[in-house]
Amino acid sequence: MIQFKNVNKYYGDFQALKNINLSFNKGEVTVVIGPSGSGKSTMLRCINGLEDIHDGTLLVNGTDLHAKSTNKTEIRKHVGMVFQHFNLYPHMTVLENVTLAPIKVLKKDPEEARKTAEIFLDKVNMLDKKDVYPTRLSGGQKQRIAIARGLAMNPEILLFDEPTSALDPETIDDVLDVMKKLAKEGMTMVVVTHEMGFAREVGDRIVFMAEGEVIEDREAVEFYENPHDPRAKHFLSKII
Ligand code: ADP
Ligand code: MG
Secondary structure, three states: OEEEEEEEEEEEOEEEEEEEEEOOOOOOOOEEOOOOOOOOHHHHHOOOOOOOOOOEEEEEOOOOOOOOOOHHHHHHHHEEEEEOOOOOOOOOOOOHHHHHHHHOOOOHHHHHHHHHHHHHHHHHOOOOOOOOOOOOOOOOHHHHHHHHHHOOOOOOEEEEEEEOOOOOOOHHHHHHHHHHHHHOOEEEEEOOOOOOOHHHHHEEEEEEEEEEEEEEEEEHHHHHHHOOOOOHHHHHHHHH
């Protein structure tokens, strides 16, 4: 579904991604871990077309993201993203936040968009808050709205960048439970997280990054049992 071949990414002179070779496959949940600054967010942002790659090939559903002709809006119809800080519009109700992109980008009929939005709001247990403004909600509630908003675009793959890092501890599980439910339903997901309980429960594959490189890319169970790289061993010993 997503394939990196010899991808490099620079910010000015600084190389943030170094020769990345990697695939994310349909139906798989991949958990991406690694120290702060190792390039995890950059990798997700490149997939979504929020950042340009320098060279190499990055295919998203067969579309070459590096090709100048690629329309980034098209990519966002296939790839949903959930950020650490929700990015909801404060002046719109929950329902309006979820229906905005389907109406504007997918040109859906507003009534149809509302029906779909309500199905996804129900899925994240937030239907009763559909007419509320986001400022009245907890971080965990906002993040579940952000997940519903992502789902409403009917993406083939959903990327999560530290979705629980900004949350109060008591609301983290509500968000992780929603993500576990999606994983069980077969959603293709790439999740950057430090939540190792979640990673162990639903992660099919672990990608460990350090200093802009993919250091390990293995079946989750194998990785936990026997991380090869000393940096991965060190990271795991700190985080668990
Ligand atoms: P992670 O998500 O693993 O913490 P990032 O992908 O955010 O790492 O960042 C990787 C490296 O790239 C870091 O050293 C960071 O400082 C740098 N970086 C990230 N975004 C930018 C940017 N817009 N401009 C310059 N440097 C950046
Ligand atoms: Mg990051």
